[in-house]
Amino acid sequence: MxxxxxxxxxxxxxxxxxxxxxxxxxxxxxxxxxxxxxxxxxxxxxxxxxxxxxxxxxxxxxxxxxxxxxxxxxxxxxxxxxxxxxxxxxxxxxxxxxxxxxxxxxxxxxxxxxxxxxxxxxxxxxxxxxxxxxxxxxxxxxRPGARLLLQEGLALLAEGQTEAFAHGALTGLLNPLRLAQTGVSPVFRKALLRQIQRLSPGDVERYRQNSQRLLAxxxxxxxxxxxxxxxxxxxxxxxxxxxxxxxxxxxxxxxxxxxxxxxxxxxxxxxxxxxxxxxxxxxxxxxxxxxxxxxxxxxxxLLTLDKRHEPRRPPAQRQARLRHADGGEWKVELCELGYFGGLLAAELPGQLPPRGWQLLIAGQPALPLLPLRQDPGQLAFVLPHSEPQSSLALAALLQPAAACA
Structure with a gap:
């Protein structure tokens, strides 16, 4: 050619x-x-x-x-x-x-x-x-957690929640707790966020199709x-x-x-x-x-790398509440908490709805949560980071020096 x-x-x-x-x-x-x-x-x-x-x-x-x-x-x-x-x-x-x-x-x-x-x-x-x-x-x-986050992004786009989608997508691309190591500047982060926020209807449809291909x-x-x-x-x-x-x-x-x-x-x-x-x-x-x-x-x-990608430890404040948009609320104990997910103990009903959950920790903004795996008396979850203020607060709680703007 x-x-x-x-x-x-x-x-x-x-x-x-x-x-x-x-x-x-x-x-x-x-x-x-x-x-x-x-x-x-x-x-x-x-x-x-x-x-x-x-x-x-x-x-x-x-x-x-x-x-x-x-x-x-x-x-x-x-x-x-x-x-x-x-x-x-x-x-x-x-x-x-x-x-x-x-x-x-x-x-x-x-x-x-x-x-x-x-x-x-x-x-x-x-x-x-x-x-x-x-x-x-x-x-x-x-990977189940990655699939869940892709599905949540598609659901947010379908609901017209472009801002929430953009913040979650940015967190997947740029690890907020590692900005000092990766050298990503605030200017670059803001420019990429604006690019995602300003997707045209055609761009959204192409993203949806490409994500559906990955999920399929x-x-x-x-x-x-x-x-x-x-x-x-x-x-x-x-x-x-x-x-x-x-x-x-x-x-x-x-x-x-x-x-x-x-x-x-x-x-x-x-x-x-x-x-x-x-x-x-x-x-x-x-x-x-x-x-x-x-x-x-x-x-x-190659087959022995650790699959736990972030430290998850019991937080200082282990008592919390789990709330659903339909009105249900349960007391829970946080067994592990990281920036991208965690594990809680609670007696919850079976067959939990896949969306509409918030984790309520004293002194923190409500944190959107996605159930990942439910076992008797326990719930593993991932965090979609669709709310920037709650993500900032969580970063400060877990790793104060690394909290990003």
């Missing part, structure tokens, strides 16, 4: 090329140092709330050694075409059809967040089309056979390090690197640390066990 050879960051704002495959429109831009470059191209697949402009630094970095293609499938990035009938697997197959139509050599996809599921499925389903694959913020595992995904029947590198932010709560490590363990030839001082947006928060791994991996070089800002996990660590 012919590549553009005059890349500069401003070009990412240009109208994309459009490839029509049956009823589907695929948007792309393609850059290289030479118009007829025959080397394996890097394919960039972004996540929610990302566009081609999100990858300005990556394109500049990668172009020194590889052709680079940015691709928006239907309902992704700047591609406004809705595709409710397409599954994750079918979208991954569209990547293969894209490569076939343009007669591309085997691709090297880099998938971030939602894009990681598509890149991984493409690599697994079309091994002849994939030279190697790099994944960060791996999704689509179906039943898991990987096979994993990539090509060389694979998985990058995990050590403070990522939404897609946790142990999930990345287990995915790497299931692949035929995979490494998993822990990116220090990063959460779900590791490639943006710690660009230099991630970039030090990109090109060596894409060249096929051996990766160092230790690199500035990252650590390669040993094979024996």
């Amino acid at each position: 012919p590549y553009c050879t005059d890349y500069n960051p401003g070009r990412l704002n240009d109208a994309p090329e459009v490839l029509q495959l049956g009823p589907w429109r695929l948007h792309y831009q393609a850059y290289a140092r030479h118009a007829d470059d025959r080397r394996n191209p890097v394919l960039l697949l972004g996540g929610a709330f990302q566009s081609f402009r999100s990858f300005a630094s990556e394109v500049e970095e990668l172009l020194a050694e590889h052709p680079v293609i940015l691709l928006d499938l239907p309902s992704q990035g700047g591609n406004l075409q809705l595709a409710p009938e397409l599954s994750l697997e079918q979208l991954a197959d569209l990547i293969a059809a894209f490569a076939d139509e343009l007669r591309l050599p085997p691709l090297m996809p880099i998938g971030l967040s939602y894009g990681s599921a598509l890149a991984a499925l493409f690599a697994a389903r079309h091994p002849e089309r994939c030279a190697r694959v790099l994944l960060a913020g791996i999704t689509a595992f179906g 995904f039943t898991g990987f029947r096979c994993h990539p056979a090509s060389p694979t590198l998985v990058l995990a932010g050590e403070h990522d709560h939404f897609t946790q390090p142990w999930e990345h490590a287990q995915f790497a363990a299931a692949c035929a030839h995979a490494h998993c690197a822990l990116i220090h001082n990063a959460d779900h947006l590791a490639q943006f928060e710690q660009r230099a640390a991630c970039a030090r791994l990109y090109n060596p991996f894409l060249r096929g070089d051996d990766l160092p066990l230790l690199s500035p800002g990252s650590q390669l996990l040993a094979p024996e660590q």
Whole structure:
């Protein structure tokens, strides 16, 4: 395929090329140092709330050694075409059809967040089309707490509660208790929050469709056979390090690197640390066990990482109340409490409603709560962080020095 050879960051704002495959429109831009470059191209697949402009630094970095293609499938990035009938697997197959139509050599996809599921499925389903694959913020595992938060976000959007949705989504992307370590500035947080708050009706529908695809995904029947590198932010709560490590363990030839001082947006928060791994991996070089800002996990660590991602301890004030919007209220004892969830003891009715709950702790704003698992006399729960003031108060209660504005 012919590549553009005059890349500069401003070009990412240009109208994309459009490839029509049956009823589907695929948007792309393609850059290289030479118009007829025959080397394996890097394919960039972004996540929610990302566009081609999100990858300005990556394109500049990668172009020194590889052709680079940015691709928006239907309902992704700047591609406004809705595709409710397409599954994750079918979208991954569209990547293969894209490569076939343009007669591309085997691709090297880099998938971030939602894009990681598509890149991984493409690599697994079309091994002849994939030279190697790099994944960060791996999704689509179906961890019960993560599924619950996705479902709550969709419910808030359906109710028109955009502010509540935006605050919860931001907490999933940027771990508020780790801002000092990740270096995320208040300006960046506010800009991302505004972006999510200002989603158009079309953006909301595309987010809904993409989230429904993740919720409908039943898991990987096979994993990539090509060389694979998985990058995990050590403070990522939404897609946790142990999930990345287990995915790497299931692949035929995979490494998993822990990116220090990063959460779900590791490639943006710690660009230099991630970039030090990109090109060596894409060249096929051996990766160092230790690199500035990252650590390669040993094979024996992949299945042994701790699944408890945050400390949860009995709070100083253990007595609380649990209230439902329908009017019921129960005395409870807090056995464990963390920023993202906890465990309480109480005699509660069976078959609890899935939504409408608040946790009432003396001296604290009412804290929205989602029941996760009910056992006799106990309730495990997650916190959706849809109310910013209650989230701030909880952060101050648990970790005063880390409470964020």
